[in-house]
Amino acid sequence: MREATLSLFRALGAPLVAIAITMALGFLLVASITDDPVQAYRDLLFANFDSLGNFALFLNRATPLTLIALGVIFAFRAGIFNVGGEGQLYAGAIAATVVGVFLADLPAVLLLPLAVATGIIAGAILGWIPAVLKVRLAVDEVVTTLMLNTIVLLFTSYLANQVIRDTAAYGAVSRVVPQAIWLPPMPGVPGATSGFLVAVVLAVVAWVVLFRTEWGAQVRAAGTNLRFAYAVGVPADRRIIGAMLVAGGLAGLAGALYVLGIGHRFEQNFSPAYGLVGLTCALLARIHPIGALATALFYAMMLNGAAYMQISTDVPRSLVNLLTGLLVLLMTARLTAGRRG
Amino acid sequence: MTGTDIILSLKGIAKSFGDKAALKRVDLDVRRGEVHVICGENGAGKSTLMNILVGIHAPSAGEIVLDGRAVRIPDPIAASALGIGMVHQHFTLVPSMTVAENLFLGRQPRRFGIFSDRREMVSRAQELIRRYNFGLDANARVAQLSVGQRQRVEILKALAFDAELLILDEPTAVLTPPEVDELLEVIDGLRARGRTILFITHKLREVKSVSDRVTVIRHGESISTHRTADVSEADIARDMVGRDVFLVGRKGGGAARSFGAPVLRLDRVSMANPHGRLLLDHVSLDVRAGEVLGIAGVDGNGQTELSEAIAGLMDIQAGSIRLAGRDVTRASAAERQASGLGFVPEDRLDRGLSVTMSVAENIAATNYSRAGILRHGFVSRARLDAFAAEKIREFDVRGAQPSTPVGWLSGGNMQKVVIARELQRDPALLVICQPTRGLDIGASEFVYERILAAADRGRAVLLISSELSEIFALSDRIGVMYSGRLMRVLERAEADEATVGYLMNGGEERAA
Numbered sequence A: 001m002r003e004a005t006l007s008l009f010r011a012l013g014a015p016l017v018a019i020a021i022t023m024a025l026g027f028l029l030v031a032s033i034t035d036d037p038v039q040a041y042r043d044l045l046f047a048n049f050d051s052l053g054n055f056a057l058f059l060n061r062a063t064p065l066t067l068i069a070l071g072v073i074f075a076f077r078a079g080i081f082n083v084g085g086e087g088q089l090y091a092g093a094i095a096a097t098v099v100g101v102f103l104a105d106l107p108a109v110l111l112l113p114l115a116v117a118t119g120i121i122a123g124a125i126l127g128w129i130p131a132v133l134k135v136r137l138a139v140d141e142v143v144t145t146l147m148l149n150t151i152v153l154l155f156t157s158y159l160a161n162q163v164i165r166d167t168a169a170y171g172a173v174s175r176v177v178p179q180a181i182w183l184p185p186m187p188g189v190p191g192a193t194s195g196f197l198v199a200v201v202l203a204v205v206a207w208v209v210l211f212r213t214e215w216g217a218q219v220r221a222a223g224t225n226l227r228f229a230y231a232v233g234v235p236a237d238r239r240i241i242g243a244m245l246v247a248g249g250l251a252g253l254a255g256a257l258y259v260l261g262i263g264h265r266f267e268q269n270f271s272p273a274y275g276l277v278g279l280t281c282a283l284l285a286r287i288h289p290i291g292a293l294a295t296a297l298f299y300a301m302m303l304n305g306a307a308y309m310q311i312s313t314d315v316p317r318s319l320v321n322l323l324t325g326l327l328v329l330l331m332t333a334r335l336t337a338g339r340r341g
Numbered sequence B: 001m002t003g004t005d006i007i008l009s010l011k012g013i014a015k016s017f018g019d020k021a022a023l024k025r026v027d028l029d030v031r032r033g034e035v036h037v038i039c040g041e042n043g044a045g046k047s048t049l050m051n052i053l054v055g056i057h058a059p060s061a062g063e064i065v066l067d068g069r070a071v072r073i074p075d076p077i078a079a080s081a082l083g084i085g086m087v088h089q090h091f092t093l094v095p096s097m098t099v100a101e102n103l104f105l106g107r108q109p110r111r112f113g114i115f116s117d118r119r120e121m122v123s124r125a126q127e128l129i130r131r132y133n134f135g136l137d138a139n140a141r142v143a144q145l146s147v148g149q150r151q152r153v154e155i156l157k158a159l160a161f162d163a164e165l166l167i168l169d170e171p172t173a174v175l176t177p178p179e180v181d182e183l184l185e186v187i188d189g190l191r192a193r194g195r196t197i198l199f200i201t202h203k204l205r206e207v208k209s210v211s212d213r214v215t216v217i218r219h220g221e222s223i224s225t226h227r228t229a230d231v232s233e234a235d236i237a238r239d240m241v242g243r244d245v246f247l248v249g250r251k252g253g254g255a256a257r258s259f260g261a262p263v264l265r266l267d268r269v270s271m272a273n274p275h276g277r278l279l280l281d282h283v284s285l286d287v288r289a290g291e292v293l294g295i296a297g298v299d300g301n302g303q304t305e306l307s308e309a310i311a312g313l314m315d316i317q318a319g320s321i322r323l324a325g326r327d328v329t330r331a332s333a334a335e336r337q338a339s340g341l342g343f344v345p346e347d348r349l350d351r352g353l354s355v356t357m358s359v360a361e362n363i364a365a366t367n368y369s370r371a372g373i374l375r376h377g378f379v380s381r382a383r384l385d386a387f388a389a390e391k392i393r394e395f396d397v398r399g400a401q402p403s404t405p406v407g408w409l410s411g412g413n414m415q416k417v418v419i420a421r422e423l424q425r426d427p428a429l430l431v432i433c434q435p436t437r438g439l440d441i442g443a444s445e446f447v448y449e450r451i452l453a454a455a456d457r458g459r460a461v462l463l464i465s466s467e468l469s470e471i472f473a474l475s476d477r478i479g480v481m482y483s484g485r486l487m488r489v490l491e492r493a494e495a496d497e498a499t500v501g502y503l504m505n506g507g508e509e510r511a512a
Helices: A002-033 A037-049 A052-077 A085-102 A108-137 A141-163 A195-212 A214-224 A226-231 A236-263 A274-284 A289-312 A319-340 B046-053 B076-081 B099-103 B118-132 B147-160 B177-192 B233-241 B303-311 B333-338 B348-352 B359-364 B381-394 B411-423 B441-456 B468-474 B497-504
Strands: A189-193 B006-017 B020-031 B035-040 B061-066 B069-071 B084-087 B165-169 B196-201 B213-218 B221-227 B262-272 B278-288 B292-296 B318-323 B341-344 B429-433 B460-464 B477-482 B485-491
Touching: A002 A037, A002 A319, A037 A052, A037 A289, A052 A085, A052 A108, A052 A189, A052 A195, A052 A214, A052 A236, A052 A274, A052 A289, A085 A108, A085 A141, A085 A236, A085 A274, A108 A141, A108 A236, A189 A195, A189 A236, A195 A214, A195 A236, A195 A289, A214 A226, A214 A236, A214 B359, A226 A236, A226 B348, A236 A274, A274 A289, A274 A319, A289 A319, B006 B046, B006 B196, B020 B035, B020 B046, B020 B196, B020 B213, B035 B046, B035 B233, B046 B084, B046 B165, B046 B196, B076 B084, B084 B147, B099 B118, B099 B147, B118 B147, B118 B177, B147 B165, B147 B177, B177 B196, B177 B497, B213 B233, B221 B233, B233 B441, B262 B303, B262 B460, B278 B303, B278 B318, B278 B460, B292 B441, B292 B468, B292 B497, B303 B333, B303 B341, B303 B429, B303 B460, B333 B341, B341 B411, B348 B411, B359 B381, B359 B411, B381 B411, B411 B429, B411 B441, B429 B441, B441 B460, B441 B468, B460 B468, B468 B497, B477 B497, B485 B497
Parallel strands: B020 B221, B035 B196, B035 B213, B084 B165, B165 B196, B278 B485, B292 B460, B292 B477, B341 B429, B429 B460
Antiparallel strands: B006 B020, B006 B061, B061 B069, B213 B221, B262 B278, B262 B318, B477 B485
16 A cells, blocks of 8 residues: 555645645735735635535535546546536536436435436446547547537537526526435535535545556556557557546536535536536646545635635635646646656 | 878767766777777667767767867757768658759759759769769659668768768668678778768677777777777677677577477468558468567568557458467457467557556556456455566566556666566467567577577467568578568578578579
């Protein structure tokens, strides 16, 4: 296990340094805007922990981020640049909602697993399409996953507006799924979805699958050197498709858990670009599952903290965009420097 | 030798990249009008030294004295102004242009300062060709020339800059034996005209006849300088490696050996590229148990396609492949490996290894269940490490822990990792391509021993190499490929360099 701990440390070390530098530079920036930079920074970092309510919102924010990041990690480890997290998320969310709304008469013990499974499958299908196109026809996966995002977002918008719209509510939202299949809150943290626990468990499972199974080794072989994988007899095509099924499935699960645990209905625009942020989390964690849990928590903290900061001081929340941009820059610089050594 | 005055003198040249010393201390005197060979293993620092001479790298320490004057060579343009010309191992010609255009690329004769003067250019090119007696057509497109002819264009290009000192970097690596002979004649002619030649190689044998002196470089230091006539090949090899070298070979000339049934059988195998050109043209061959069949040929004559067709990595359009009695023509790579194929690809970085993965994972690759690494379906880290540690010891992979990324190893140790993985299954057929490309003598020795040991255990070995010396040293029979065809398969006893070289150039069998 010592090796595993070390590799985790290596995975976390670099982001921590980058985060520290970003925070230091950000503080200078905040100090130039406001008279009370310490207050602003305190809110940004710690307001999440001021109340149990804030903490619950923080965990709710981290849940989809973690799951999408894990999915992206599976894709990246197989050498597929999957930027379709957003579409897969929406597919999972709408599928779970449709099942919940239309089959509301089913008993909860059946309906809940069915809604979750449908969400996973919907996401997985969206992962499968670009994977097969890539493996069979060498179609670039960046284009296909990106295009599928648009297709799914527009299609879900149609469904939410025309088919399952809650006409009594304001905005493009679906009818509410039956309360019987709402996920229970996290023990001890009312308001936080227990979906977060699922995300934590899956982060560990993802690590085991990628680094402690032959399947994982084959996925990584295909991802690091495809021609090598073919030559040593790894069924690389199947592994790539498999990894993309998992990637889409995890993002789909994120969507389903959001609906069942947080939103309780499908809301058009429920995602503040979770797909993209999840991708960034995965990259910052150097596509390490446990590291991704940490970066997802960090991003969730920043996203929510910025809102509190904006309320209490005159620092605009868009500061957070600047900080994350800086962070990405520093991390990429680190990655390149690391590659040379 | 025309005299003893020194044209180039290097004093204590050193060069470091970061904290890695590529050259520690090189002292070298080159006399005017001599052919001076620089010998050294891969990684000894030959290329770095030459790059310093042509201004690509600046030395970290030491002095370059040219014609009795200490000089600095900041860039390649300065080097050519000083009369130093270099012919690189990889050609720098534009294939779609003519010989004359290539010679004067970037410095065409001008008319009125703007228009390029074609006629003047061609006549000057022809004059150059005539003067050095190179037998080239100034108006021929480079794409149509043979490799040997292209090399002469490269040499002419350097001479056209009025190079006094001509550096040739591994010029024989790409040539067939007859072309090597022609190159040596060219060099002889240049020496007769008073040019000084610095000749870099790790194959002394080829240039022994034409060279005057030889300097050996080892681990970034100049070890010795001898008159070529005074030393044997073995002396040079000893200086290069730092100890006595015993390159193994197939003993007994193959006459006393008896071989088993064919393990691999190719019947009229053909492969075409998407444009319909035949990459493999009705290739038929057998490799019997206990036999090493060597395939010689200049790179790019179908050897890669042959190996990949056998390994199941490229589809063939016609013919059949049988492995250990089974028709595997349509079988996947994994199925062929299960039927007894071991495959060492020609480029270990391309197909042989995943450099960012660990040594352990590269050796394990497809051996997880076979080597008992799995426990309850999961990879047992302890068993994986133990398995890798055992292979690292058995195959003498230096500087490697099981968790070391394989890309951190040297070329020779990477090759050992590939061979360790493929031999782990004790395959009935070992297809091994360019087994010592980029390897030093020590690692080559080791690889040769493993190949011969496999054959002695009764395994069939198909050895594909463009290194003739290793084909001759290891093979029981020798096949020659040219333009996708297997020209002929010779018994070891009837194969000599002249015949093989002739076939490598596409010559049909000589009248008996």
